[in-house]
Amino acid sequence: MDSRPKTTVVLLSITISASLIVLAAVLYFLHYLWYSLVRRSRTSPFSFDAAASPLNKLQRFTYRELKNATHNFTAANSIGKGGSGAVFRGILKDGKLVAVKLLDPNSLQCEHEFQNELKILGGLNKPCPLVVTLLGFCVEKNKRLVVYEYMPNRSLQESLFFDSNNNNNDVGCNNLRLNWSRRFCIILDVAKALSFLHLECDPPVIHGDVKPSNVLLDSNFGAKLSDFGLSRLKLDCEIGVDNLFSQDLGKSQEIFRSSNGTPPAIGTPMESCHENDEVDFASALQASASSRNGCKVYHNVMGVLPIASLNLKGKELLPGENENGGWNSKFVPYDDELSSVDHSKELSLNVGDDAKQWGKDWWWRQDGSGELCSKDYVTEWIGSQICASANLDNWDEEKGPITPHEKIVLDNSRQLDKFEEVSENPMQEPRFECPNIEQEDSKKSEVCDAKRHRKMHEWWKEEQMDEREKISKKGNKANRLKVWRNKERSKIVPHFGLGKCFEFKKRRKFETDDQNMEFSFRKGWKKNNKKNNSRSMGSDMWSGDLFSRELSSTTSMRGTLCYVAPEYGGLGYLMEKADIYSLGVLILVVISGRRPLHVLSSPIKLEKANLISWSRILAHSGNVLELVDERLGDEYDKEQASLCINLALACLKKMPELRPDIGDVVKILKGEMDIPPLPFEFSPSPPPSKIPNRSRRKHKSNGD
Numbered sequence: 001m002d003s004r005p006k007t008t009v010v011l012l013s014i015t016i017s018a019s020l021i022v023l024a025a026v027l028y029f030l031h032y033l034w035y036s037l038v039r040r041s042r043t044s045p046f047s048f049d050a051a052a053s054p055l056n057k058l059q060r061f062t063y064r065e066l067k068n069a070t071h072n073f074t075a076a077n078s079i080g081k082g083g084s085g086a087v088f089r090g091i092l093k094d095g096k097l098v099a100v101k102l103l104d105p106n107s108l109q110c111e112h113e114f115q116n117e118l119k120i121l122g123g124l125n126k127p128c129p130l131v132v133t134l135l136g137f138c139v140e141k142n143k144r145l146v147v148y149e150y151m152p153n154r155s156l157q158e159s160l161f162f163d164s165n166n167n168n169n170d171v172g173c174n175n176l177r178l179n180w181s182r183r184f185c186i187i188l189d190v191a192k193a194l195s196f197l198h199l200e201c202d203p204p205v206i207h208g209d210v211k212p213s214n215v216l217l218d219s220n221f222g223a224k225l226s227d228f229g230l231s232r233l234k235l236d237c238e239i240g241v242d243n244l245f246s247q248d249l250g251k252s253q254e255i256f257r258s259s260n261g262t263p264p265a266i267g268t269p270m271e272s273c274h275e276n277d278e279v280d281f282a283s284a285l286q287a288s289a290s291s292r293n294g295c296k297v298y299h300n301v302m303g304v305l306p307i308a309s310l311n312l313k314g315k316e317l318l319p320g321e322n323e324n325g326g327w328n329s330k331f332v333p334y335d336d337e338l339s340s341v342d343h344s345k346e347l348s349l350n351v352g353d354d355a356k357q358w359g360k361d362w363w364w365r366q367d368g369s370g371e372l373c374s375k376d377y378v379t380e381w382i383g384s385q386i387c388a389s390a391n392l393d394n395w396d397e398e399k400g401p402i403t404p405h406e407k408i409v410l411d412n413s414r415q416l417d418k419f420e421e422v423s424e425n426p427m428q429e430p431r432f433e434c435p436n437i438e439q440e441d442s443k444k445s446e447v448c449d450a451k452r453h454r455k456m457h458e459w460w461k462e463e464q465m466d467e468r469e470k471i472s473k474k475g476n477k478a479n480r481l482k483v484w485r486n487k488e489r490s491k492i493v494p495h496f497g498l499g500k501c502f503e504f505k506k507r508r509k510f511e512t513d514d515q516n517m518e519f520s521f522r523k524g525w526k527k528n529n530k531k532n533n534s535r536s537m538g539s540d541m542w543s544g545d546l547f548s549r550e551l552s553s554t555t556s557m558r559g560t561l562c563y564v565a566p567e568y569g570g571l572g573y574l575m576e577k578a579d580i581y582s583l584g585v586l587i588l589v590v591i592s593g594r595r596p597l598h599v600l601s602s603p604i605k606l607e608k609a610n611l612i613s614w615s616r617i618l619a620h621s622g623n624v625l626e627l628v629d630e631r632l633g634d635e636y637d638k639e640q641a642s643l644c645i646n647l648a649l650a651c652l653k654k655m656p657e658l659r660p661d662i663g664d665v666v667k668i669l670k671g672e673m674d675i676p677p678l679p680f681e682f683s684p685s686p687p688p689s690k691i692p693n694r695s696r697r698k699h700k701s702n703g704d
């Protein structure tokens with residue numbers, strides 16, 4: 001009789017405990033899910049092993065110390081803003097003036113850059129006066145701060161364009177912050193700094209992001225190289241993209257043509273090469289495009305690209321993997337993980353209505369294809385600019401000056417009354433939120449990548465063939481080509497995340513009010529933080545690197561568009577010659593006082609929009625001095641100027657092996673060596689049908 005209630009109690013207690021267990025399991029699962037999706041993806045733990053690390057020579061600050069030093073990171077102490085965080089001026093307890101970089105705590109990319117910066121800059125085997133001194137760092141929870149020596153004249157970018165943002169007529173040569181001798185010394189300093197990194201460091205350091213905003217100026221306008229967030233150490237056994245590029249893209253295509261489709265023998269000399277005057281930014285864009293186009297130009301490179309580098313014990317490791325199977329932050333693999341950029345916001349904030357419309361188109365196109373193509377982005381953007389204000393050209397000597405309100409609302413044309421205005425009137429940079437990055441199963445990713453490579457390869461072939469080639473595609477020669485290319489392709493080793501499709505996780509955010517957004521290519525769209533929204537003139541919005549932030553910001557990219565070497569298409573490791581290329585761009589920028597890509601409203605002046613191709617045209621016509629910043633008047637050394645420009649052009653050779661190495665660059669600048677005569681080279685520029693070759697046409701018509 002009594003057994004019934006007993007059974008009921010037992011059943012009830014079993015049911016309750018079972019439900020509790022299930023509930024606990026569900027809660028645990030949900031917590032795990034939340035932790036792994038939200039918390040863990042935001043920051044990777046930074047392990048500071050003081051004993052083993054080269055960081056032990058660096059001072060470790062507390063957050064409170066740095067907060068006090070910068071007066072709670074007040075806007076008044078804000079001295080700049082880069083892709084990875086804001087920089088503040090601060091005074092330490094001992095009275096030392098420092099620059100404190102406060103990194104975005106929610107960005108995995110920033111975490112990598114932080115670790116990279118500390119390990120490379122902090123681990124330099126000897127100090128170099130031409131490299132900015134890293135004084136210390138702070139790691140507390142998810143807070144990451146880096147402390148540098150303070151450079152009173154901030155960045156070269158600011159100094160160069162501070163001058164240019166003043167009215168040209170008002171600034172006499174004597175009032176220029178950067179007169180000729182300073183400019184020449186800066187070029188020499190940067191070359192020497194690179195020489196230190198490439199030749200004196202063991203292992204050599206590839207800076208990977210040489211550009212004016214990463215060159216800081218001390219009180220005497222002496223230059224120091226900074227920002228090692230994208231740098232890397234070079235291993236002996238590595239094969240960089242420059243070797244691959246030269247072997248494969250440079251020689252194979254040209255040799256192939258000259259051999260009528262017969263597979264070339266290794267070591268076959270290049271015979272008939274032609275200098276191609278095509279607009280270079282197009283090739284740079286193609287080379288640098290973060291998704292399909294990046295592969296498009298350099299699919300041949302992929303053919304022999306090794307993603308596995310050998311460690312000293314000979315064990316094959318993936319880039320970024322260390323011997324213990326862990327992650328080595330010095331070797332961050334390139335991938336497209338951060339490539340979901342909504343350019344429509346960027347455009348709508350920087351250009352007029354037409355461009356807004358264009359921005360919408362871009363957004364629509366992203367929706368359609370799911371992938372971003374930088375080349376289209378920039379070329380179309382340029383097109384929209386030209387249409388938007390076809391009668392404007394602030395460089396057009398023939399037309400005379402234009403009123404400020406007539407100018408395209410492009411930040412790099414904006415004039416500032418005072419240098420201080422930079423920090424007083426923070427620029428509203430649109431941002432996007434960094435998408436969460438999840439580590440993919442390496443096997444899955446390899447299969448995926450191989451598929452993508454195949455697709456992209458096919459697509460590239462289609463793109464590259466002109467009509468004649470397409471007709472003869474079925475012919476015997478082409479079949480031989482196919483066999484040979486297939487052989488090359490069989491060597492493909494997939495790399496990380498190339499061409500990773502766009503994710504639109506943050507799409508709802510993009511659709512919100514523009515006014516509250518700011519843009520940083522490294523970090524993406526973000527709500528404006530009024531506290532830290534100071535603007536740096538060194539910001540790429542000011543630099544003509546407007547587009548480049550996409551590239552420097554996505555982990556598929558190393559460096560900055562217009563400064564990044566064309567051999568880099570989002571794959572593999574950049575090598576020393578990539579730094580040489582960036583140095584070449586920097587030299588031209590310093591000498592001309594112009595941004596590498598300065599979008600103009602007049603199609604006639606498009607040749608001037610691209611500093612590199614314009615300087616090639618001038619060199620062709622023997623008139624390189626036309627490039628020199630006109631604000632200098634006659635106050636410059638003509639011999640030095642033409643030496644620098646010719647040297648820059650040598651550094652800008654598309655084939656890395658044709659560029660001088662840094663030792664020679666320094667010798668040439670010091671006058672200890674002549675610029676070696678440079679052979680012509682095959683240009684990997686895109687087909688003329690894709691990008692109209694205005695410069696060449698113009699050149700021809702001039703010749704007539």
Ligand SMILES: Nc1ncnc2c1ncn2[C@@H]1O[C@H](COP(=O)(O)OP(=O)(O)OP(=O)(O)O)[C@@H](O)[C@H]1O
Binds near residue numbers: 083
């Ligand atoms: N040590 C320093 N002393 C003085 N100013 C500095 C120092 N470091 C950085 N700055 C200023 O802060 C600005 C931002 O620097 P940061 O390195 O964060 O970004 P960036 O190089 O402009 O962009 P990115 O990091 O995206 O390439 C610089 O342009 C410079 O004006």
